[in-house]
Amino acid sequence: MADQGRNSASAEAADSPYPAELTTEWPLVYGRSITVRPIRADDADIERRFLDGLSPRTRYHRFLGGGISVTPEWLARLTNIDYRTHMAFIATTLTGGGEDMIAVARYIRLAEDETSAEYAVTVADAWQGHGVGRRLMTMLIAHARGAGVRRLVGEILGSNAGMLHMMHSLGFEVHHHPDARELRLATLELRAGDPPASNDSAFAG
Numbered sequence: 001m002a003d004q005g006r007n008s009a010s011a012e013a014a015d016s017p018y019p020a021e022l023t024t025e026w027p028l029v030y031g032r033s034i035t036v037r038p039i040r041a042d043d044a045d046i047e048r049r050f051l052d053g054l055s056p057r058t059r060y061h062r063f064l065g066g067g068i069s070v071t072p073e074w075l076a077r078l079t080n081i082d083y084r085t086h087m088a089f090i091a092t093t094l095t096g097g098g099e100d101m102i103a104v105a106r107y108i109r110l111a112e113d114e115t116s117a118e119y120a121v122t123v124a125d126a127w128q129g130h131g132v133g134r135r136l137m138t139m140l141i142a143h144a145r146g147a148g149v150r151r152l153v154g155e156i157l158g159s160n161a162g163m164l165h166m167m168h169s170l171g172f173e174v175h176h177h178p179d180a181r182e183l184r185l186a187t188l189e190l191r192a193g194d195p196p197a198s199n200d201s202a203f204a205g
């Protein structure tokens with residue numbers, strides 16, 4: 001899983017400038033919008049609320065059937081990133097209570113081969129099925145390609161029909177995992193000049 005690998009809460013992360021220019025707005029109806037931006041070190045609280053709010057089924061799919069314990073150290077690794085070996089985009093909305101995280105997509109380069117990266121994506125239950133996951137993954141793929149990542153790879157439960165469908169329709173090749181019967185590996189090879197994996201017009205927000 002992308003967030004279980006290399007420890008990205010490095011000294012390098014603390015020195016990395018925040019890439020604010022990658023922030024975008026996705027308009028919704030009634031003048032509302034979704035903000036999509038790179039995650040920041042001070043997002044630990046909204047990330048924790050986001051994880052706490054996930055249904056058991058979404059957690060099961062996201063964490064490949066395993067449990068997670070949301071410790072401050074783990075939250076720091078998810079949020080205090082260097083934007084180079086570890087990149088994460090979050091989608092947020094504004095509510096009466098402040099900013100709420102509704103989705104996250106991230107990749108982490110493999111320590112042994114920095115041109116390859118593991119990805120993960122999660123959409124809050126209430127927002128699933130509205131195009132957010134597809135659009136966020138499309139953005140992550142485009143960013144990875146521009147940053148020199150040449151291969152994206154992720155582990156997905158074989159029972160996770162929605163994710164398998166989405167990755168397939170984004171152009172990923174899906175194969176059985178060589179070491180775990182219950183898992184699939186979804187891989188996309190990237191080249192610098194390739195067109196986007198898909199257009200993002202599917203967003204139905």
Ligand SMILES: CC(C)(COP(=O)(O)OP(=O)(O)OC[C@H]1O[C@@H](n2cnc3c(N)ncnc32)[C@H](O)[C@@H]1OP(=O)(O)O)[C@@H](O)C(=O)NCCC(=O)NCCS
Nearest residue numbers: 061062122123128129130131132133134162163165166169
């Ligand atoms: C999988 C997930 C990221 C998809 O995000 P989403 O915003 O719900 O998906 P979208 O609305 O963007 O739909 C993308 C595509 O998947 C399809 N899809 C979504 N959920 C589906 C489901 N349950 N069954 C079948 N297809 C599904 C959509 O029809 C759409 O197809 P298209 O691109 O051919 O039009 C999201 O449902 C999620 O967070 N699930 C739980 C966590 C998880 O499984 N993460 C992946 C761990 S590896």
